Amino acid sequence: MIRKATRSIQKTSHFHVMVKPIGAICNLDCTYCYYLEKEHLYPEGEPFRMPWKVLQSFIRQYSAAHKHLPEIHFAWQGGEPTLLGLDFFERAVALQRKYQPAGCRVTNSIQTNGVLLDDAWGRFLKEQGFLVGISIDGSPDLHDRYRVDKGGRPTFDRVARGLEILQRHKVEYNVLTCVHRHNGDHPLEVYRFLKSLGARFIQFIPVVGRASPTSSAATSISVGAEQYGRFLTSVFDEWFYNDVGQVFVQTFDVALGIWALGQASLCVFDETCGRALALEHNGDLYSCDHFVDPAHRLGNINETPLLALLEDPRQQAFGRAKGETLPRFCRECEVLEMCSGGCPKDRILQTPDGESGLNYLCAGYKRFFTHCRPAMARLAALRKARQPAGQLMQLIQAEEVKARPRIGRNDPCPCGSGRKYKKCCLVS
Ligand code: SF4
Ligand code: SF4
Numbered sequence: 001m002i003r004k005a006t007r008s009i010q011k012t013s014h015f016h017v018m019v020k021p022i023g024a025i026c027n028l029d030c031t032y033c034y035y036l037e038k039e040h041l042y043p044e045g046e047p048f049r050m051p052w053k054v055l056q057s058f059i060r061q062y063s064a065a066h067k068h069l070p071e072i073h074f075a076w077q078g079g080e081p082t083l084l085g086l087d088f089f090e091r092a093v094a095l096q097r098k099y100q101p102a103g104c105r106v107t108n109s110i111q112t113n114g115v116l117l118d119d120a121w122g123r124f125l126k127e128q129g130f131l132v133g134i135s136i137d138g139s140p141d142l143h144d145r146y147r148v149d150k151g152g153r154p155t156f157d158r159v160a161r162g163l164e165i166l167q168r169h170k171v172e173y174n175v176l177t178c179v180h181r182h183n184g185d186h187p188l189e190v191y192r193f194l195k196s197l198g199a200r201f202i203q204f205i206p207v208v209g210r211a212s213p214t215s216s217a218a219t220s221i222s223v224g225a226e227q228y229g230r231f232l233t234s235v236f237d238e239w240f241y242n243d244v245g246q247v248f249v250q251t252f253d254v255a256l257g258i259w260a261l262g263q264a265s266l267c268v269f270d271e272t273c274g275r276a277l278a279l280e281h282n283g284d285l286y287s288c289d290h291f292v293d294p295a296h297r298l299g300n301i302n303e304t305p306l307l308a309l310l311e312d313p314r315q316q317a318f319g320r321a322k323g324e325t326l327p328r329f330c331r332e333c334e335v336l337e338m339c340s341g342g343c344p345k346d347r348i349l350q351t352p353d354g355e356s357g358l359n360y361l362c363a364g365y366k367r368f369f370t371h372c373r374p375a376m377a378r379l380a381a382l383r384k385a386r387q388p389a390g391q392l393m394q395l396i397q398a399e400e401v402k403a404r405p406r407i408g409r410n411d412p413c414p415c416g417s418g419r420k421y422k423k424c425c426l427v428s
Contacts, residue, residue, distance in 0.1 A: 014275055015065075015275040015276070015277065015310055016073065016075060016275065016276050016277070017058075017062060017075070017276075017277050017278070017279050017285075017306075018075050018077050018276065018277070018278045018279070018289050019050075019058065019074065019075060019076050019077065019279045020077055020078055020079060020081075020278060020279060020280055020281060021049070021050035021055070021076065021078075021081060021084055021088065021092075021281055022048050022049060022050070022078050022079045022080065022081055022083055022084050022281060023038065023039060023042065023046075023048040023078070023079055023280055023281040024036050024037070024038040024039040024048070024078070024079045025039065025048045025078065025079045025080070025083060026078055026079045026080040026083070026113070027080050027083060027113070027115060027116070027149065027150070028080065028113050028115065028147065028148065028149050028150070028155060029148055029149060029150045029152070030113075030146055030147045030148065030178075031146040031148070031221060032146055032178060032180055032207045032209060032219075032221055032222075034209065034290070035078070035079065035289075035292075036079075038280075038292050041280075041292070041293070041294070042280075042282070046282075048079070048281050049084060049088075049281060050084075050088075050281045050282070050283075051282075052091065053302070054281070054282060054283040054301070054302060055088075055091065055092060055095060056095055057283065057301055057302060058279060058283070058301055058306070059074075059092065059095040059096055059098075059099050060095075060099045061301060061305060061306040061307070062074070062306060063096070063099040063100060063101060063104075063106075064099070064101070065306060065307055065310075066101070066104065067101035067104060069104065070103070070104065070105060071104065071105045071106075071107060072096075072100075072101075072104055072105070072106050072107070073106075073107045073108070073109065074092075074096065074106070074107070074108045074109070075108075075109050075110075075111075076089075076092075076108065076109070076110040076111070077110075077111045077289070078111070080112060080113055080115075080116070081110055081111070081112065082110075082112050082116040082117065082121065083116065086120060086121060086124055089110075089124065089128075090124070093108070093128050096108075107129065107131070108128065108129070108130045108131070109130065109131040109132070109133060110125075110130055110131075110132055110133070111132075111133040111135070111176065112132060112133070112134060112135070112162070113134070113135050113147070113155070113159060113162075114134045114135070114136075114158070114159040114161075114162025114163060114166075115149075115155060115158045115159060115162060116162070117161075117162035117165045117166065118165060119165065119168075119169070121165065122165040122166065122168060122169030122171060123169060125166070125169065125171045126169045126170060126171050129172075130171065130172075131172045131173070131174070132166055132171055132172065132173040132174075133173070133174050133175075133176045133203070134159065134162060134163055134166065134173055134174075134175055134176065135147065135159070135175075135176045135177075135178070136156075136159055136163070136175050136176075136177060136194065136197070136199075137177055137178055137180070137183055137190075138177065138183045138186065138189065138190040138193050138194070139189065139190075139193045140154070140156040140157075142182060142183040142186060142189070142190065142193075143155070143156045143159070144156050145180075145182045145183070146178075146180060146182070146221065147159070160197075163197060163198075167198060173199075173201070174199070174201035174202065174203060174250075175194050175197070175199040175201070175202050175203070176203045176205060177190060177194065177202060177203065177204050177205070178205050178206075178207050179204050179205065179206050179207060179223045179228060179231055180207040180221050180222065180223050181207075181220065181221050181222060181223055181224065181227070182221070184223040184224065184227040184228060184230075184231050185227065187230065187231040187232075187234035187235045188234055188235065188238055190235075191235045191238060191239070192238075195243075195247060199247075200246065200247050200248065201247075201248045201250075202247065202248070202249050202250070203249075203250040203251075204231070204232070204235070204249065204250070204251055206222075206223050206228050206346075206361055206364075207221065207222050207223050208222045208223065208345075208346045208360050208361065209221070209222050210348055215348070216348050216349055216350065217348075218348070218360055222360075223361075223364075224364075225360060225361050225362060225363040225364040226363050226364060226367070227364070228361055228364035228368075229363060229364030229365070229366070229367030229368050229371075230364075230367070231364075232251060232364065232367075232368040233367060233368055233371045233372070235249065236249075236252060236368070236371065236372050236375075239252060240375050244379075250266065251266075251368075252372070253265070254266040254269055255269075255338060255369070255372055255376055256376055256379055256380060256383070258337065258338050259338075259376040259377060259379070259380035260379070260380035260383045260384060264340065267288075267343075268340075268342055268343045269338065269339060269340050269342070270322075270340060271322065271323050271340050272319045272320060272322050272323055273287075273288060273318060273319045273321070273322045273344065274287070274288075274315055274316065274318050274319020274320075275319070276288055276289070277298075277310070277315075278291075278292055279301070280292065282300070283300045283301045283302045284297055284299075284300050285297070285298045285299060285300065285301055285306070285309050286298065287314075287315055287318045288318075290343065290345040291318070291345070296318065298312050298314065298315055299312070321344065322340070322341070322344055323340070323341075325344070325347075325357050326341045326357065327341075327351045327355040327356070327357045327358055328351070328353075328355060329351035329352065329353065329355065329358060330351075330357075330358070330359075333366070334370075335365065335366055335369035335370060335373075338365075338369040338373075339359075339365045339366075339369055341357075341359055342359035342361055342362070342365060343359070346359050346360045346361055347359050347360070348360050349362065407421050408421065409421055409422035410422065
């Protein structure tokens with residue numbers, strides 16, 4: 001595969017800001033959430049609600065920065081952004097219209113736990129064309145393990161009601177599933193359950209928490225690296241043989257994009273960082289959603305223009321560091337072009353020869369990218385040849401089925417779970 005030459009991060013055109021208009025405030029208390037603690041970056045009594053002046057300033061500057069592009073995308077996150085109420089977003093949409101550059105389409109996405117969604121939200125999200133990301137970690141027993149409210153109570157039923165609102169109002173949505181130690185051993189159960197809910201766009205996010213700020217160990221609820229690799233490969237096989245063109249799994253789409261176009265559409269697998277920033281409620285801009293800390297605070301958009309902060313040498317250095325700090329073990333890795341060493345926040349291990357900076361998920365990435373490579377190469381070739389994917393997929397699937405070794409129902413499952421094939425990946 002030929003990967004495009006390293007992209008410059010000087011271009012101000014392609015950057016995204018994840019907006020956190022309510023900071024870290026949330027109505028739930030998910031055990032693995034990395035953002036709740038960010039509340040303590042601000043003084044006690046801080047009103048965590050983006051003031052109108054900051055909202056206006058951001059929308060004006062962000063719109064102007066994208067005026068030469070066909071689309072401006074606003075991504076709202078938290079904490080839980082729906083806690084702000086509908087009126088906040090009605091005002092945001094009105095401001096977007098006010099500052100919308102001619103010929104430029106405005107789109108919005110919002111990430112929510114779904115608990116507060118009701119018909120009024122459903123109508124608004126549909127009318128305004130929002131794409132909604134809703135967090136569901138699998139069936140109730142898997143979901144409720146860590147996704148609990150402030151009283152430690154389960155949330156699945158409330159989230160399912162939120163999903164039903166989205167479906168009833170025909171709001172576009174995708175499901176975001178955190179993969180952790182508990183649901184990580186149940187890839188097909190999770191995937192099939194999400195499909196049974198009607199999900200057609202799915203994102204799997206590996207939970208990796210560091211045991212302490214300098215530790216090379218992960219928290220006990222983090223997904224294991226091998227476990228994550230098994231999870232992705234199991235779902236990939238199920239998807240490839242049954243769901244290509246019907247269900248969209250972000251990691252697979254990204255992998256195909258790298259194969260077909262030499263471009264990673266997800267920063268985690270891109271060669272550089274620095275184009276996905278995070279904006280806190282008061283206008284503070286940070287290098288990335290995963291680096292919201294004093295060392296990565298670039299400034300405040302009320303005091304310094306957004307574009308100046310984006311071009312700040314510290315942010316440029318942050319972006320380049322991803323590639324520049326890759327250990328030799330990664331630079332010589334045969335799946336480097338797919339993986340790019342993963343997200344710097346997860347680079348907490350040492351390589352076998354003692355160099356620091358190896359990704360905690362390395363074993364899983366290696367397993368997944370090696371496993372999907374033949375299928376990706378073929379899909380990429382089809383895409384390049386502009387062949388009708390559906391027809392050709394049928395041919396590929398038929399060939400693959402023929403080529404598959406015969407596996408008995410009672411044999412160990414080839415996905416490596418350790419369970420019998422019939423109890424694991426066998427599709428009846
Ligand atoms: S630090 Fe991780 S999440 Fe942030 S831009 Fe880089 S790869 Fe993406
Ligand atoms: S698979 Fe491992 S060694 Fe290879 S690039 Fe990714 S993190 Fe580095």
